[in-house]
Amino acid sequence: MFGGAGWHDGGLWRWVAVLCSGTIHEGQLNYPSFAMTLASGENKTYSRIVTKVGKANSTYTTRVTDMVIPDGVVVVVHNPTLIFTEMNQKLTYEVTFRRSSIVEINAPYSEGAMAWHSRKYLELLSLLSMCEGQWRSS
Numbered sequence: 001m002f003g004g005a006g007w008h009d010g011g012l013w014r015w016v017a018v019l020c021s022g023t024i025h026e027g028q029l030n031y032p033s034f035a036m037t038l039a040s041g042e043n044k045t046y047s048r049i050v051t052k053v054g055k056a057n058s059t060y061t062t063r064v065t066d067m068v069i070p071d072g073v074v075v076v077v078h079n080p081t082l083i084f085t086e087m088n089q090k091l092t093y094e095v096t097f098r099r100s101s102i103v104e105i106n107a108p109y110s111e112g113a114m115a116w117h118s119r120k121y122l123e124l125l126s127l128l129s130m131c132e133g134q135w136r137s138s
Contacts, residue, residue: 034095052089074100
């Protein structure tokens with residue numbers, strides 16, 4: 001599934017090593033997972049570019065029912081269906097995370113997952129990790 005992780009045949013993402021001369025905000029790293037701080041009432045939108053590394057002509061879809069979302073958080077995927085027609089094709093999707101200012105969250109960290117489904121291949125997961133305020137190092 002994940003080309004850079006050594007999995008093949010039908011995967012969705014490909015990992016590429018690059019040299020960076022500047023810094024990138026941790027939320028904009030092009031990983032299939034999402035890690036962020038999310039304060040009460042805050043919205044954050046991230047984009048991801050995925051590359052089809054397996055066979056062409058496949059479709060991946062995610063829905064709210066395919067997600068494990070922490071209480072008090074709304075997740076909106078702006079392009080929930082990715083249709084690949086050729087190998088090495090790149091597609092982009094965006095995800096907005098919205099934290100309610102009404103629902104009280106009593107945990108400093110929250111976790112969840114977003115699943116991408118295909119009729120032909122195994123389910124792919126994007127893991128979600130959120131923290132109240134700022135990340136704290138242990």
